[in-house]
Amino acid sequence: MSTIFFATNRNPNNAEPPTDFGKGFSDTGLGDLRFGQAKVKKGVLDHKSIEVLPDNSAQGSEALFQQLRDSMKTQSLDSLLFIHGFNVSFKTAVESAAKIGERYAKLSNKAYQPNMFVFSWPSDGEVISYINDRHDAEASGYAFARGLMKLATFLKSGHPDEACQQKVNLMAHSMGNYVLRHALQQAQKIASGKSLSRIFDNIILTAADEDNDAFEFDHKLAKLPELAQRITVYFNNGDLALTVSDVTKGNPDRLGHDGPSKPHQIAAKVVIVDASDVVKGISEHSYHVENDTVGKDIVAVLQGESSDTIPSRLYVPHANKFRLL
Template identity: 30%
Template sequence: MAVYILSNRKIIRHKGEKIDSFSNDEYSIPNFRIAKCDFDNYKEPTAAAKKKKDYTNRNILNYKLFSEPEKQGYQDVFNVLLNEKGIKKSTLTANNLGGTQKMFYELYKNMSSTKDRSDVLIFIHGYAYDFDDELKAIIDLKKIFIDNSSSPIEHILFISWPASSSIVPLTYFDDKASSINSGASLMRLFYFYTQFLKDIFSNRDLAPCNQRIHIMAHSMGNRVLQSMLYSLKKENILRVIDQVLLLNSDVSYKVFDESENSFNKLPLLANRVSIYLNRKDAILGISQFTKNILTPRLGKNGPSNIDQFKDIVSIIDCTFIENDILNSFKFEFGNHWGYLSSSQAQNDIFQNLYGVDRNLITNRTKNNENTFTIIS
């Protein structure tokens, strides 16, 4: 099990500390830095601990930033792997690797060492998250997707982008700008990943791990994904993702149109795309009527036209799910966080991640060829 933070947040060093940390500042740097979360010594905080002013950063969850790589490319990774297999001698060890080299090395080692499902979930969070909020979200995601035997996920790559810490309406536009910048950084990371895969597949001594990688984007996290897709050229896209799950997406309902040139690329990238929507989503309703010039949101209204993608893209209506896990006013009124608040939504997501045929996923009714409603 491993959980990584991939962040383009500012790097700071707190007073009296000797290690670098991610900042809560609403400021992005051009490239992602990578950190690995330490759950070995994690203890669930008490209510009193959560109220303390020092319940921030590493007091929430400890993590260690990877060093930057000594040189670009992945030849050093292969030298280390081949040396460990006794195929090619090298003085390099895993300690010489940094950044994406170290993360890809660790994931490949873990995912190729088991015959069981050892999937990776790339998660992109939404609007109004500071870094402390992100650390709390990581803890929740680990409980839902790694600790749960109903889920095939064993590793999480949490995309940390510097959203605003306030829900004041004007910060929404700051987050839109930040999501665009972060999408460009994510695009570079995607190219690193595809290059690593090409190198692995071209090396006969290194077998593919045969595990699956999924992307899950919530709310405005879909705008980060959209920004990445804008930058990707269709001829450079490889189908390296199994499932893409778009949760309560705060993007235009027209994103799959050819003129948008963004989500219409997802069917080239993934085996299956699932749009989870809630027609009672009050947060997206506010987004539509106050911030997006009355443009219907994908996560509330569904896509305008996906006829050409109906074999790959599914629409899952979560309007009638129950918030039986979390049912505070925020969740009951907002209807925006079903993946956290509803066991029905989670059960549907788990089956999707396992790759169950969309017509065989339980507790659904089929509305038409590619549209379903989750039922009690």
């Protein structure tokens, strides 16, 4: 059984506190966030276990962050924040976070067992709703930015003796990268143009349904390195889902399909990893959790191993990327 922490801007049901969340936005506003936790048993969300915290900072986000800090300090656990992609319900989001935690624990022989925290934005949870989901991902940027600023404030407010000495990492999958882009833009507005605080040790972008020139422009992801010590971008040119996004939805070439368009001009903090040779299957889109080689590589990154010493990587100078073997 896994305990999954969550934040969501989805619409809660009519119970108070809520007992579930739907596929629309909170009626309170696009920036409304509710925090809580739930349990996943044998891969399935136990709806009766959903615990939503009161809708105020002291009893909501701050209480949850303090619970995580205590867990990180007493149990020597990292925390991994996950932003899911397109076609994901609240139930599936929580179950996906649990699956990632369980897979990474297994791949590392239980050496890496982070607290799992998922941000669930109001994806419709339907394959036919790509356009709606893309709009909702963009609109969710404000809520996630508010969450980031709450976390930054909490981290700054702690006494040095409270430091847990563990890592706080972020992973965005598929359209979750589009949420992250718009959260970054909103965070810059909230900060009035000042440099953003470094919150994360590592940011992982996997199968990013994002433009391949995203690191070239401030209105996309160029400022993302301010938030992390290291950013690792995984891509796979056999990713059918991103091919569909590229061709049928009229999007530019995707970051998660071919990597950055100008790999030699990205920030030094950004590391590019080509998973194309090791990922197999029909869709080849969820390799961050389904492929052992990629999973072990991600775990090594999250644990803080140097980019150039991780096994099964070969550096390709002309493309400024690592290729998984």
